[in-house]
Amino acid sequence: MPEPLTPAELRALDREHVWHPYGPMPGRQDPLVVESAAGVRLRLAEPVEGVRELVDGMSSWWSAIHGYNHPALNDAARGQLDRMSHVMFGGLTHEPAVRLATRLVEITPEPLRHVFLADSGSVSVEVAVKMCLQYWRSLGRPAKRRLLTWRGGYHGDTWQPMAVCDPDGGMHRLWSGVLPEQIFADAPPPGFDADPDPAYEAHVRELVARHAHELAAVIVEPVVQGAGGMRFHSPALLRVLREACDEHDVLLVFDEIATGFGRSGTLFAAEHAGVCPDVMCLGKALTGGYLTLAATLCTPRVADGISRGEVPVLAHGPTFMGNPLATAVACASIDLLLSYDWRQEVKRIETGLRDGLAEAAELPGVREVRVLGAIGVVQLDRPLDDAGMAAATRAAVREGVWLRPFRDLLYTMPPYITGDHDLARICTAVRTAAAAAV
Ligand SMILES: *Cc1c(COP(=O)(O)O)cnc(C)c1O
Numbered sequence: 001m002p003e004p005l006t007p008a009e010l011r012a013l014d015r016e017h018v019w020h021p022y023g024p025m026p027g028r029q030d031p032l033v034v035e036s037a038a039g040v041r042l043r044l045a046e047p048v049e050g051v052r053e054l055v056d057g058m059s060s061w062w063s064a065i066h067g068y069n070h071p072a073l074n075d076a077a078r079g080q081l082d083r084m085s086h087v088m089f090g091g092l093t094h095e096p097a098v099r100l101a102t103r104l105v106e107i108t109p110e111p112l113r114h115v116f117l118a119d120s121g122s123v124s125v126e127v128a129v130k131m132c133l134q135y136w137r138s139l140g141r142p143a144k145r146r147l148l149t150w151r152g153g154y155h156g157d158t159w160q161p162m163a164v165c166d167p168d169g170g171m172h173r174l175w176s177g178v179l180p181e182q183i184f185a186d187a188p189p190p191g192f193d194a195d196p197d198p199a200y201e202a203h204v205r206e207l208v209a210r211h212a213h214e215l216a217a218v219i220v221e222p223v224v225q226g227a228g229g230m231r232f233h234s235p236a237l238l239r240v241l242r243e244a245c246d247e248h249d250v251l252l253v254f255d256e257i258a259t260g261f262g263r264s265g266t267l268f269a270a271e272h273a274g275v276c277p278d279v280m281c282l283g284k285a286l287t288g289g290y291l292t293l294a295a296t297l298c299t300p301r302v303a304d305g306i307s308r309g310e311v312p313v314l315a316h317g318p319t320f321m322g323n324p325l326a327t328a329v330a331c332a333s334i335d336l337l338l339s340y341d342w343r344q345e346v347k348r349i350e351t352g353l354r355d356g357l358a359e360a361a362e363l364p365g366v367r368e369v370r371v372l373g374a375i376g377v378v379q380l381d382r383p384l385d386d387a388g389m390a391a392a393t394r395a396a397v398r399e400g401v402w403l404r405p406f407r408d409l410l411y412t413m414p415p416y417i418t419g420d421h422d423l424a425r426i427c428t429a430v431r432t433a434a435a436a437a438v
Contacts, residue, residue: 007045010033011033032044032048032397033046037056037068037069038068038069039067039068039417040068040414040419040422041053042054042056042402051397051398053400054397054400054401055400055401055402055425055426055429056401056402056415057403057412057413058403058404058412058413058414059413059415060289061284062226062258062263062284063284063285063287063288063289064289064415065262065285065288065289065415065416066288066336067418068289072336073288073290076331076332077290077291077329080096080328080329084324085324085325086320086325088319088321089117089317093322094327096331097117097327099327100117100331100334101115101117101295103331104334108268108280108282108297109268109270109277111276112277112280112298112299114298114303116296116298116314116316117293117294117295117323118283118294118296119293119320120292120293120294121257121281121284122157122161123318124281124283124296125158125160125161125257125281126156126159126160126316127296127316128219128279128298129147129160129217129219130160131296131302131314132147132216133145134306134309134311134314135216135251135305136305137310138305138307138310139308143213143214144213144250145216146180146183146215146216147163147164147183147215147216148183148185148207148211148215148218148250149164149182149183149185150186150188151168152166153165153228153255154221154227154228155219155221156257159179159180160180162179163179164182165228166187166228166229169228183211183215185207186200187225188225188231188233189233189234190231191234192372193234194234196236200237201237204237205244208241216251217250218244218252221255221256221257221259222235222238222272222273222275223235223259223269223272223273223372224259224263226258226259227406229407230375230409235269235272235273235275239274239275242273242277251278252277252278252279253280253281254268254270254277257282257283260282260284261284261285261286261333262342262343262373262374263375263413265373276299278298279299279302280298282297286333287329287333288329288330288332288336288337290329290333291323291326291329292326293323293326293327346374346416349373349414349418352423353374353375353423353427354371355427356376356423356426356427356428356430356431357369357371357376357430359431360430360431360434365380365438366378366434366438367381376426376430377410378411378430378434379408380409380434380437381408383408384405384437388437389405389406389437392410393433394436395432395433395437398432399425399429401426401429401430403429403430405433410430410433410434410437412426412430
């Protein structure tokens with residue numbers, strides 16, 4: 001074993017060599033050094049603001065739904081490690097991948113029956129787009145190659161996903177002339193319980209109708225727009241999309257990478273509306289936050305269409321496709337989730353977040369507080385600058401909680417195993433961070 005690096009050495013090398021998400025090079029803000037994690041706690045390599053352990057309010061970006069270092073997931077990983085950590089998926093197959101695919105087909109809406117295993121959420125969206133474009137090519141309609149989405153979305157950081165991220169909040173200005181130009185409807189009217197908005201529905205239907213000849217698919221995040229702004233909308237809008245797509249022969253893609261596996265209160269957000277898309281993307285919580293893995297599911301209609309084409313194969317095949325370690329842990333994570341009353345736990349967290357965050361609405365500089373399932377959001381009047389962001393993060397750390405605000409948002413989506421006491425601490429930290437930020 002090499003000599004361990006001290007936290008100070010780590011930070012210095014990190015700053016010099018390592019990119020972080022959406023970060024400058026060299027880094028401007030020192031990341032906290034994490035030594036280990038267990039349950040809902042991250043253990044720092046050294047005390048920060050006098051605090052050594054942080055309750056994780058982020059589930060490592062929606063993924064660690066069972067917390068860290070979970071014995072069942074550790075066992076699955078270890079067991080698989082001793083058998084094989086990886087083999088190629090071309091010409092070979094193995095039990096964890098087959099089991100996972102079968103399980104995903106069982107638990108997702110009918111008739112999603114075919115599974116492409118990808119290595120990250122963004123890649124699963126690339127694959128979804130490729131499926132849709134190839135479907136129409138195979139049917140002799142190559143002009144159907146554009147996408148429609150609504151504003152305020154986020155679908156990942158590779159090219160096709162970037163092109164359907166919110167054009168203002170995303171990086172469209174930086175990439176104009178490079179990104180494919182897609183079609184944007186207005187952002188969905190806010191509010192899970194919002195009343196029907198006939199004008200908005202007509203707007204979406206009209207856009208789908210007008211562009212049907214060139215539209216391969218409509219792609220949206222159902223019910224919860226995540227990294228595009230943490231907004232909720234009425235499930236009824238998904239039925240409007242389904243109807244418009246059916247009427248005008250356009251495919252419908254749901255990106256459930258953030259919402260999948262119970263986060264919004266149903267196993268998949270599509271269930272709020274009773275709608276099945278033609279293609280569905282899953283990721284983030286798929287492995288309980290252990291390893292990178294995503295999946296693109298499609299219906300027999302889409303698979304058959306592709307298979308009838310001049311090139312009758314889905315031309316995609318990542319090196320680490322179906323990785324045995326990741327798929328084994330994903331199977332264990334799904335088994336674990338379904339082994340207890342997760343609905344009850346998500347409901348409990350929803351209630352805790354509603355109670356704990358309500359007061360934040362009274363704070364100066366707070367525009368709105370909203371909660372759905374195990375997602376709590378405090379939106380500020382204006383975006384945080386670097387100093388505001390640092391102040392908010394520090395304030396949460398002083399409360400013993402890890403939060404990662406972005407833009408005008410302080411938010412939390414805690415692991416489902418978060419106890420009431422820790423949940424109350426998270427809420428206090430969100431309120432304190434909001435007060436410190438403005
Ligand atoms: C995180 C996310 C992605 C991208 O997934 P990565 O694994 O980060 O590539 C795509 N869509 C949604 C809705 C997401 O939340």
